[in-house]
Amino acid sequence: MQQQSLTKIFAVFGDPIGHSLSPVMHNAAFHALGMDCTYHAFRVSRKNLNIAILGAQAMGFGGLNLTIPLKEEALSSVSPKPMAASIGAVNTVSFDAEKGPVGNNTDGIGAKMALLDAGVDVAKKNVVIIGAGGAARAIAFQFAHDGANVHIANRTQARAVALADDVIVGLADTTSQSTVTITAGGLDDMQKFMETCDILVNSTSVGMHPNTDETPVPAQFLRSDMVIFDIVYNPRQTRLLLDGAAIRATTVGGLMMLIHQGAEAFRIWTGVEPPVDVMVEAVETELQRRSLL
Numbered sequence: 649m650q651q652q653s654l655t656k657i658f659a660v661f662g663d664p665i666g667h668s669l670s671p672v673m674h675n676a677a678f679h680a681l682g683m684d685c686t687y688h689a690f691r692v693s694r695k696n697l698n699i700a701i702l703g704a705q706a707m708g709f710g711g712l713n714l715t716i717p718l719k720e721e722a723l724s725s726v727s728p729k730p731m732a733a734s735i736g737a738v739n740t741v742s743f744d745a746e747k748g749p750v751g752n753n754t755d756g757i758g759a760k761m762a763l764l765d766a767g768v769d770v771a772k773k774n775v776v777i778i779g780a781g782g783a784a785r786a787i788a789f790q791f792a793h794d795g796a797n798v799h800i801a802n803r804t805q806a807r808a809v810a811l812a813d814d815v816i817v818g819l820a821d822t823t824s825q826s827t828v829t830i831t832a833g834g835l836d837d838m839q840k841f842m843e844t845c846d847i848l849v850n851s852t853s854v855g856m857h858p859n860t861d862e863t864p865v866p867a868q869f870l871r872s873d874m875v876i877f878d879i880v881y882n883p884r885q886t887r888l889l890l891d892g893a894a895i896r897a898t899t900v901g902g903l904m905m906l907i908h909q910g911a912e913a914f915r916i917w918t919g920v921e922p923p924v925d926v927m928v929e930a931v932e933t934e935l936q937r938r939s940l941l
């Protein structure tokens with residue numbers, strides 16, 4: 649008798665999890681490629697993360713995404729890839745027959761790809777990253793690895809300094825770009841770095857719905873020859889992006905980072921090139937449905 653093949657299951661774990669766009673994005677990709685796979689969201693607490701990851705592995709899941717508040721906690725439940733270990737957070741788990749759960753972080757790649765889509769390569773550029781939280785960490789490590797000079801400006805200055813120190817140590821551990829400059833400070837001394845900034849990245853939650861009138865950088869600091877990248881994707885056009893567009897600067901929103909971090913996870917799990925345009929359309933339709941565009 650021929651054995652029936654089982655649908656491969658993928659999932660995102662988080663708490664809360666109802667807002668996640670990952671199921672819509674990945675299910676659209678699986679459907680478009682005719683793959684017998686399905687992707688679901690599960691509410692998993694920190695306390696249950698380890699057992700949930702092992703359970704998913706035991707049940708033959710194809711792979712996992714992890715979101716707030718599980719990304720840092722996951723490090724002790726997986727074998728992290730070097731970039732995930734440096735960043736100190738895991739957003740993608742793949743299952744290896746020998747190593748078990750393997751932890752990746754695709755947020756930095758997602759940011760890099762979003763800029764490349766807009767024709768912007770970070771190598772040798774002066775990048776100012778506002779923020780020092782989880783997303784800023786992934787972006788700082790990735791961009792420094794790719795040869796950017798990075799200044800990290802954060803409300804809590806000590807957190808920016810700690811991140812810069814981690815990035816410097818991370819670079820010393822790899823053979824990549826040792827000539828880049830990594831600096832850090834608070835928000836007050838940001839202005840002097842803005843004068844030589846090629847690419848500004850907002851990786852704080854400032855400007856996110858419902859506080860859509862807020863911006864992390866006063867409009868007078870922006871220049872028309874600057875690339876302004878806001879990783880906030882809700883709303884699509886943040887106040888920072890609107891201020892940038894008003895002076896004809898190049899602006900890049902956060903939606904493509906979200907798509908590309910998912911696309912990279914898809915590649916890691918399946919080895920298949922994902923249909924990025926299908927994923928974009930699915931997410932845009934869902935955001936429209938939720939009236940967030």
Ligand code: NAP
Pocket residue numbers: 755758778779780781782783784802803804807851852853854856864879880881902903905906907909
């Ligand atoms: P997080 O770890 O909580 O970090 C939040 C950061 O924002 C910290 O640096 C914090 O500064 C800063 N911040 C918060 N409120 C602030 C305020 N009123 N003024 C100045 N700074 C403030 O969050 P995260 O995971 O990094 O996410 C940050 C944002 O990125 C969120 O909006 C998230 O939705 C978005 N995001 C987008 C993508 C994407 O794919 N597009 C991916 C990940 C995250 P302190 O250190 O001083 O608290």
